[in-house]
Amino acid sequence: MRNNRETLTAVFLVLCAAGCATRDNTEFQLFHTQTRILADGTAAAFESALLFSRQNLVEAIADGNIDLLENMILQREGVFTLSGDPATIPAGLSLAQRAVREAGSTIAEYTMLLAAITDSTNIAFSIGNAGQPYTGVFASVTAVLVEHGRIEHDSRRVLAAMQTASPQIDSLSSAMAELNVASANAVQAAYADMAARRQRAIAYSGGSPEAVRELIALNTEASSLLDELSALRDVWLLVPAVHSELMSSLVSVSSSSTLRVLTMRLIDINRKVKAGNE
Amino acid sequence: MREVLLDHLFKIISRLRTTEIGLISGGCFEKAAEVRKMQESLSIIRDSLITARLTGASTSLTSAKNLLESTNSELQIYLSTRKEADAKLEAVLEKIPALIALLGTIIS
Numbered sequence: 001m002r003n004n005r006e007t008l009t010a011v012f013l014v015l016c017a018a019g020c021a022t023r024d025n026t027e028f029q030l031f032h033t034q035t036r037i038l039a040d041g042t043a044a045a046f047e048s049a050l051l052f053s054r055q056n057l058v059e060a061i062a063d064g065n066i067d068l069l070e071n072m073i074l075q076r077e078g079v080f081t082l083s084g085d086p087a088t089i090p091a092g093l094s095l096a097q098r099a100v101r102e103a104g105s106t107i108a109e110y111t112m113l114l115a116a117i118t119d120s121t122n123i124a125f126s127i128g129n130a131g132q133p134y135t136g137v138f139a140s141v142t143a144v145l146v147e148h149g150r151i152e153h154d155s156r157r158v159l160a161a162m163q164t165a166s167p168q169i170d171s172l173s174s175a176m177a178e179l180n181v182a183s184a185n186a187v188q189a190a191y192a193d194m195a196a197r198r199q200r201a202i203a204y205s206g207g208s209p210e211a212v213r214e215l216i217a218l219n220t221e222a223s224s225l226l227d228e229l230s231a232l233r234d235v236w237l238l239v240p241a242v243h244s245e246l247m248s249s250l251v252s253v254s255s256s257s258t259l260r261v262l263t264m265r266l267i268d269i270n271r272k273v274k275a276g277n278e
Numbered sequence: 279m280r281e282v283l284l285d286h287l288f289k290i291i292s293r294l295r296t297t298e299i300g301l302i303s304g305g306c307f308e309k310a311a312e313v314r315k316m317q318e319s320l321s322i323i324r325d326s327l328i329t330a331r332l333t334g335a336s337t338s339l340t341s342a343k344n345l346l347e348s349t350n351s352e353l354q355i356y357l358s359t360r361k362e363a364d365a366k367l368e369a370v371l372e373k374i375p376a377l378i379a380l381l382g383t384i385i386s
Contacts, residue, residue: 088325088329089325089328089329089332091329092328092329092332092333092336093332095332095333095336096332096335096336098336099336099337099339099340099343100339102340102343103339103340103342103343106343106346106347106350107343107346109350110346110349110350110353113350113353113354113357114353116357117353117356117357117360157356161349161352161353161356164349165346165349168342168345168346168349169346171338171341171342171345172339172342172343172346174338175335175338175339175341175342176339178331178335178338179332179335179336179339181331181335182328182331182332182335183332185284185328185331186328186332188288189288189321189324189325189328192288192291192292192295192321193321195295196295196298196317199295199299200298200299200302200314203299203302203303204302
């Protein structure tokens with residue numbers, strides 16, 4: 001779990017520092033992969049928090065909290081399920097988990113679209129690879145100029161979309177972070193209740209080693225859940241910065257590299273023409 | 279504000295618990311039971327604050343998601359038109375005059 005957190009954070013920081021000067025879309029592909037992993041990881045952590053919280057609810061009822069049980073039965077219409085009551089924390093966590101899954105899908109789709117669009121087809125390469133008897137500096141230059149136009153077109157469109165998405169990514173990232181904190185609160189509350197029950201039992205019975213071990217195990221479980229939620233929160237807060245970096249890299253790619261490509265292509269054509277003449 | 283309140287609640291409940299355990303250890307079972315009831319009442323408030331926080335954050339997340347979805351729709355449309363243009367290009371690659379004319383349409 002720590003390794004996953006460190007790897008995720010490291011990858012996101014690398015993406016921040018990347019500022020690509022090439023025309024490939026590797027950073028966009030990486031952004032897509034990493035946000036997928038992050039979303040899936042968050043949903044999984046919420047599942048753990050939900051189970052922990054439900055355990056507390058079951059114990060509360062078993063412990064004699066009849067009011068709690070009665071409230072839940074009165075609000076029930078169909079089959080009895082513990083987390084069906086909208087007023088309980090497990091129900092809140094269920095709702096949160098659903099929201100995380102849906103948001104995760106949407107952000108994955110967004111990053112996938114960015115990767116697909118920035119993977120622009122190179123007309124000049126297509127022409128070169130077509131294997132057609134295609135000579136002529138004029139046609140090649142036209143193709144590359146058009147490609148330049150297409151790249152500008154692509155970059156402008158993608159940039160515009162990313163600029164629109166930027167505040168949306170900010171909101172999404174903040175909401176995810178907040179939800180992680182709320183989920184952590186839920187874990188803390190469940191732990192407080194379950195620890196209290198165990199301490200009470202230990203105090204009444206005089207403290208068996210078994211009971212103490214159980215309390216320590218509970219503490220370990222709660223701590224590890226809290227660590228995970230905290231780590232996820234940190235990475236979600238990095239997402240807007242990575243998104244901005246990708247936007248910057250797009251801007252720098254547009255103008256300078258296409259001129260470089262144009263020059264290289266001209267040199268290439270000249271070389272082929274010379275070789276053809278010999 | 280809500281966060282501060284929640285924080286206080288956690289701390290108070292924790293102190294009450296310590297008090298309760300102390301009372302049990304000291305044999306004052308009735309007093310201990312009273313302190314336990316206090317903890318439980320405060321826990322109800324604590325839990326409703328947490329549930330509200332979960333619900334509120336879920337709603338914000340869903341709103342943000344909906345906005346991003348509309349951006350995705352636009353990007354999807356753009357990607358489709360781009361793919362159509364690419365397909366057309368590949369088909370007429372050997373005809374230079376036709377190619378230049380077609381490329382002209384795509385730029386504009």
